[in-house]
Amino acid sequence: MRKIKIFTTFCLIISGFSLFCAQKINFKDQNFEKAVLENFDLNKNGSLEQLEADAVTNLFLVQKGIQSAEDAHHFPNAKMIVLDDNAIPSVSISQLPHLELFSCTGCKISSFRGESLKNLASLYLDNNLLENISLKETPRIDQLTLSLNQLKTIDITALKNLRKLNVEHNKIQKLDISGNPALQTLNVGGNKIKETDINKGIKTDVTIFGTEP
Numbered sequence: 001m002r003k004i005k006i007f008t009t010f011c012l013i014i015s016g017f018s019l020f021c022a023q024k025i026n027f028k029d030q031n032f033e034k035a036v037l038e039n040f041d042l043n044k045n046g047s048l049e050q051l052e053a054d055a056v057t058n059l060f061l062v063q064k065g066i067q068s069a070e071d072a073h074h075f076p077n078a079k080m081i082v083l084d085d086n087a088i089p090s091v092s093i094s095q096l097p098h099l100e101l102f103s104c105t106g107c108k109i110s111s112f113r114g115e116s117l118k119n120l121a122s123l124y125l126d127n128n129l130l131e132n133i134s135l136k137e138t139p140r141i142d143q144l145t146l147s148l149n150q151l152k153t154i155d156i157t158a159l160k161n162l163r164k165l166n167v168e169h170n171k172i173q174k175l176d177i178s179g180n181p182a183l184q185t186l187n188v189g190g191n192k193i194k195e196t197d198i199n200k201g202i203k204t205d206v207t208i209f210g211t212e213p
Contacts, residue, residue, distance in 0.1 A: 023050045025074050032071045035064040050074075057098075061086070069093060069104065079119075083107060093117065104128070110150075114138050125149070126166075135159065146170065147187070156180060168210060173197060177206065185209070 024047045027033035033048070036059070040052050053074045059081045066086040072078070072093055081096075082103045091104055094115040102114070103124040112125055113134045121142045125133070130149035135141065141159050147168035154172065156162060157179035165183065167175075169190030177183055178201025188198070189210025200206065 024048070025050060025053060027071050027074070029066055029068040029071055031065040032061065032068065035061045035066065048074075059083075072096070142182075147190075167191065175199070177201075178203065 056075045057079045063085045069091045080101045085106045088107045090111045092113040101122040105126040109128040115136045117138045124145045127148040143164045145166045151170040163184045166187040172191045174197050176199040178199050183206050185207045187209040195211040
C-alpha cells in the first residue's frame with residue numbers, strides 16, 4: 001500500500017511539473033498568435049507554450065494582419081523582431097534584454113516607445129505616421145531610421161553610440177546632434193532644415209545629406 005501511495009504521489013508531482021512547464025500563452029492579437037503558431041508550435045498541439053516561445057530568437061511576421069505588437073513580450077530571448085507591413089497604431093516594447101534589431105516599417109504607427117532594451121542596435125520605423133518617439137535605456141542603438149514620418153522634433157541626446165541617423169521626409173526644422181559623438185552620417189532630406197539649423201557642437205566629422213541651401 002505504501003508503494004502505491006509513493007507511486008501515486010510521484011505521478012502527481014510529475015504531472016504537475018509537466019503542466020507547469022507547458023504553460024499556454026494567451027495572446028491579445030489573434031493574427032499574431034496565428035502567425036507564430038505556423039512556425040513555432042513544435043508539438044503541434046494548436047497552442048504556443050512558454051518553453052516554445054523561449055526558444056525563439058528571430059520573429060519575422062511580415063504582412064500578417066497584426067494590429068498590436070504587445071505580444072512580442074512573450075518572446076524574451078528574441079534577438080530580431082520584424083513586423084513590417086502590418087497595421088499597428090502604436091508600439092511600446094520593453095524588457096527584451098536580447099533584442100538587437102526591431103523593424104516595423106509601413107505599419108501606420110503614430111507613436112513609438114522603446115524602454116530598457118539594453119542590446120538594441122538597429123531600429124527601423126520608416127514609412128509610418130510617427131509624430132513622437134521615446135527611447136529610454138537603449139544605450140547601444142547604432143542605426144536609427146525614421147524616414148517618411150510626421151516627426152517635428154526628435155531627442156537623440158541619450159544615444160551616445162548612434163552612428164547612422166535617417167530622418168528623411170519628416171517635418172523637422174531643428175536638430176541637435178551635439179551629444180552624439182559617434183554619429184557618422186545624418187540624412188535630413190525632405191525636411192525644411194538648413195545646415196545652420198543643426199547643432200553640431202564641436203563635432204565636425206559627421207556627413208550630412210539633404211539640407212536646404
